[in-house]
Amino acid sequence: MATFEYRVSGAAGKTSKGEVVANSRAEAYRILRARGLQPSEVVEMALPADKKKSSSLFAQLSKIGHSTRISQLSTKDLLFFTEELSDLLEAGLQLETALKIIGSRTEDSPIKLVANRLRQSVRDGVSFSKALRECGNAFDPLYCNMVAAGETAGALPKILRSQCAHLTLISNLRARVTSALVYPSIVFIAAIVLMFVFLTVLVPQLTVLLEKSGSKLPFLTQILVAVSMFLKNWWWAVIAGIGATFLLAKGAVSTPRGRAWWHRKILDLPVAGTVLRSKFYAELLQTLSTLTANGVTLLQGLHLLLGATGNVFLRGLLSQAAALVAEGASLSSALRKVTFFPPVLCDILAVGEQTGDIIKSLERAAVRYDKELTTRIAYLTTLIQPAIILIVALFVGVIAYSMIAGILTSVQTMSPQR
Secondary structure (H helix, E strand, C coil), rough: EEEEEEEEEHHHHCEEEEEHHHHCHHHHHHHHHCCCCCCEEEEECCHHHHHHHHHHHHHHHHHHHHHCCCCCCCCCHHHHHHHHHHHHHHHHEHHHHHHHHCCCCCCHHHHHHHHHHHHHHCCCCCCCHHHHHHHCCCCCCHHHHHHHHHHHCHHHHHHHHHHHHHHHHHHHHHHHHHHHHHHHHHHHHHHHHHHHHHHHHHHHHHHHHHHHCCCCHHHHHHHHHHHCCCCCCHHHHHHHHHHHHHHHHHHHHHHHHHHHHHHHHHHCCCCCCHHHHHHHHHHHHHHHHHHHHCCCCHHHHHHHHHCCCCCCHHHHHHHHHHHHCCCCHHHHHHHHHHHHHHHHHHHHHHHHHHHCCCCCCHHHHHHHHHHHHHHHHHHHHHHHHHHHHHHHHHHHHHHHHHHHHHHHHHHHHHCCCC
């Protein structure tokens, strides 16, 4: 990046000067013309020796940002960036100044690179939401569309604060689920290794002894022996089959029809499906209440949410509801006709529409489903650990019982008859 000094001739031959930052002289001309100026001269300014190093670093960062797609930020980095930016904007700073402060930190981090990239785009006249999208995978579509909604409503700091709450919720959820899965995962992996050793090493040796007894083995022991022999001879086919199944399933889900089918089915999963539904209701209501409170119409809000909804099936439902609202239907009646939304939710919205206070109704419904989401998450994390341990214990117990039953039968057969 370089700084260019320009001269603009005004009325009565009066000349004014100014500075603009750009990658080249041609880009500087384009930026000035986009601002409605017709410069008569654009000259690159020489930098002092002590500033050349920092300018070179900024040029490197900007060049990297423009020429490559930045990898997606971690949840921790994204939360930190969003919190700091919302704090600076709420303190009264302009967006470009806030990004400059975030990008001027001394330590090297993805946040610094992203902030400088965004700052340059904003200085070039690009909207903040578009600048976020141009960062490649650094920000997901939901984040970008929420920022676009905040720009439309003139409530960018509030939307960013809402995003902080959402990212904190997701981070806490992942941390709780991870902590709940650590011990069961260790037990599960150890059980798989143990069962593999049993079935490929111990059971074949035991089978030789059992065959010498000549006795008829129990049914479960026969199944265990058959599975053991199959794995011993065809373990490579099992691994290949699992890999092929995974690739086929991944390919099927990557198609539009397969993705829609899968996104519908995951909402019907026991326990996890109810969590996903509650999460969708809470986010939908919270976002709509924030947007309508800042002057965005319900129809505009629904259209903004379309791009922010990752689930294809739910996006289709919102599209149907938006079409009904565009035809003049109320939000509550549109959601009833879609037939996916709970009657209680529709009733709360209907009351707000009748009293003329739909914003309060959206807020009340959002609080209700946020509490429901918290309860279901707690139930899910509580259920995961004992469920995995119970499944592992069941498999290990069946194998142990089959082995012991076979041994006892053989011992009884080989014992001397009186």
